[in-house]
Amino acid sequence: MAASPSYGDASPIAAIATPLGESALAVIRTSGPDTVNRLAGIFSRPGALRNAPGNTVVHGWILEAQTGAETKPGHPPSRIDEVVIAVYRAPRSYTGEESADISCHGGIAPVLAVMRALHAAGFRDSLPGEFTFRAFMNGKLDLTRAESVMELVSAKTETSREHAVRRLSGALEAEIQAVKTLLVQALAGIELLLDYSEDEADPAGRSADLPLLEEALARLRVLAASYRRERLYQGGALVVIAGRPNAGKSSLFNLLLREERAIVTNVPGTTRDWIEAGIAIEGIPIRLADTAGLHDSEDPVERIGMARSRELLAGADLALYLIDGGAGFTEEDRAFFQDYACSGNGRTEGPVPLIPVWNKADLADLPAALRAALPDWGRNPLGISAKTGEGIPALTSAIAAGLEAAFGGSGGAEVTSGAAGIATERQKELINAAVISLEEALALEARDLPLDLAAPLVREAVNALGEITGEVSTAEILETMFSRFCVGK
Numbered sequence: 001m002a003a004s005p006s007y008g009d010a011s012p013i014a015a016i017a018t019p020l021g022e023s024a025l026a027v028i029r030t031s032g033p034d035t036v037n038r039l040a041g042i043f044s045r046p047g048a049l050r051n052a053p054g055n056t057v058v059h060g061w062i063l064e065a066q067t068g069a070e071t072k073p074g075h076p077p078s079r080i081d082e083v084v085i086a087v088y089r090a091p092r093s094y095t096g097e098e099s100a101d102i103s104c105h106g107g108i109a110p111v112l113a114v115m116r117a118l119h120a121a122g123f124r125d126s127l128p129g130e131f132t133f134r135a136f137m138n139g140k141l142d143l144t145r146a147e148s149v150m151e152l153v154s155a156k157t158e159t160s161r162e163h164a165v166r167r168l169s170g171a172l173e174a175e176i177q178a179v180k181t182l183l184v185q186a187l188a189g190i191e192l193l194l195d196y197s198e199d200e201a202d203p204a205g206r207s208a209d210l211p212l213l214e215e216a217l218a219r220l221r222v223l224a225a226s227y228r229r230e231r232l233y234q235g236g237a238l239v240v241i242a243g244r245p246n247a248g249k250s251s252l253f254n255l256l257l258r259e260e261r262a263i264v265t266n267v268p269g270t271t272r273d274w275i276e277a278g279i280a281i282e283g284i285p286i287r288l289a290d291t292a293g294l295h296d297s298e299d300p301v302e303r304i305g306m307a308r309s310r311e312l313l314a315g316a317d318l319a320l321y322l323i324d325g326g327a328g329f330t331e332e333d334r335a336f337f338q339d340y341a342c343s344g345n346g347r348t349e350g351p352v353p354l355i356p357v358w359n360k361a362d363l364a365d366l367p368a369a370l371r372a373a374l375p376d377w378g379r380n381p382l383g384i385s386a387k388t389g390e391g392i393p394a395l396t397s398a399i400a401a402g403l404e405a406a407f408g409g410s411g412g413a414e415v416t417s418g419a420a421g422i423a424t425e426r427q428k429e430l431i432n433a434a435v436i437s438l439e440e441a442l443a444l445e446a447r448d449l450p451l452d453l454a455a456p457l458v459r460e461a462v463n464a465l466g467e468i469t470g471e472v473s474t475a476e477i478l479e480t481m482f483s484r485f486c487v488g489k
């Protein structure tokens with residue numbers, strides 16, 4: 001076993017593919033040269049395993065690995081766990097290599113004992129994403145599909161899952177390939193002209209590639225515009241509830257948690273001084289934060305709490321400002337709105353979008369005069385009751401609409417209709433690079449400059465697209481990408 005294995009090391013690997021804990025079953029994956037033979041060495045039915053065709057399962061026991069010295073007649077190796085092994089023969093496996101999935105009992109002790117036996121049989125622990133890395137190297141999937149595997153694993157809502165599945169099914173790969181084909185065609189035209197244009201000027205031929213380049217650019221811009229919105233569905237958004245003490249912030253927080261039951265649960269590591277929880281609204285994974293009430297106070301502890309509330313507000317994607325309908329629109333509320341608009345709340349790009357919410361509508365209706373009291377930029381205030389649930393559906397729709405607008409707005413329209421979208425920073429940077437190269441190439445053509453200047457720019461765009469799918473890649477790019485995966489995937 002190598003001291004520190006790298007992705008380039010093709011030795012047999014093993015990984016626990018399910019969370020380590022107490023469960024009925026756990027899955028341990030193995031892959032690499034001689035996988036089945038190695039497993040047969042620690043299996044109660046070695047012959048059955050060795051002879052198993054691909055895509056079949058064999059039932060038996062994982063046995064303690066034995067060194068030659070320990071093997072004594074009449075002392076069979078001890079049993080570790082009763083398992084089912086699914087056998088995959090190359091190239092018909094996830095990785096494209098010979099591989100096997102071991103379903104064992106899901107307790108921590110049996111899983112770790114099986115792993116120890118696997119180490120003794122010559123498997124090393126896999127690196128993060130190493131199974132998918134091998135699948136990519138063996139031509140099983142392109143990089144957009146490989147990335148979508150992780151998106152699927154971490155999908156928090158049905159919408160996140162659907163979008164990831166679309167990419168896993170090759171929607172993005174197909175769109176990138178289609179655009180690349182346009183560019184390659186344009187390039188062929190340009191290069192042909194370069195060969196002949198020395199003596200004969202051909203203005204008609206010169207512009208033949210223009211529509212191809214323009215179409216490619218337009219399609220890349222649609223992809224670029226899809227990024228923020230895909231991030232919204234994959235990464236989620238932070239929505240902060242602010243307002244004076246007693247406005248009903250915690251009541252609304254609890255109500256939304258109860259009503260918008262989500263696949264999302266409290267995310268470990270995000271618990272801070274304020275309360276935060278995961279909910280889903282219209283398919284958008286949302287981290288909802290309840291904050292300390294904002295008001296004039298000399299109390300030092302309260303002031304620290306309020307400073308935190310303001311920090312949290314500045315980092316939010318959308319804010320709800322609760323007005324206590326029982327107390328009415330107070331001076332402090334008025335001051336907050338004034339201050340919020342003027343300061344930009346500490347952000348250069350202007351204040352975080354905010355929805356004014358009149359709570360306790362069961363006690364007092366939203367007064368007609370409130371609209372006039374709010375600044376122009378404030379959206380229409382909504383009246384709700386965190387006590388009776390009145391107005392909550394309208395509020396959640398407004399939250400979803402507010403986030404969609406904040407995350408790309410118009411650019412998103414094309415994306416919902418089932419078209420491909422981009423979801424990773426890596427994809428976004430490469431699409432942007434391709435867009436810039438094409439814009440430059442088209443600018444040259446528009447100015448009738450020599451074509452030999454445009455050709456390299458189009459080639460750069462083709463390269464950037466090739467990097468998105470992984471046709472063009474370096475060990476470093478791949479390592480950076482796959483190391484963000486989870487172990488066992």
Ligand SMILES: Nc1nc2c(ncn2[C@@H]2O[C@H](COP(=O)(O)OP(=O)(O)O)[C@@H](O)[C@H]2O)c(=O)[nH]1
Pocket residue numbers: 243244245246247248249250251252293359360361362363384385386387388
């Ligand atoms: N009548 C009525 N009372 C409410 C409503 N929302 C909250 N309250 C009450 O207002 C008080 C303050 O609520 P709380 O959620 O703790 O406010 P916070 O300080 O902003 O977190 C509590 O007594 C709640 O029961 C509402 O919609 N209607």
Ligand SMILES: [Mg+2]
Pocket residue numbers: 249250251291
């Ligand atoms: Mg509270």
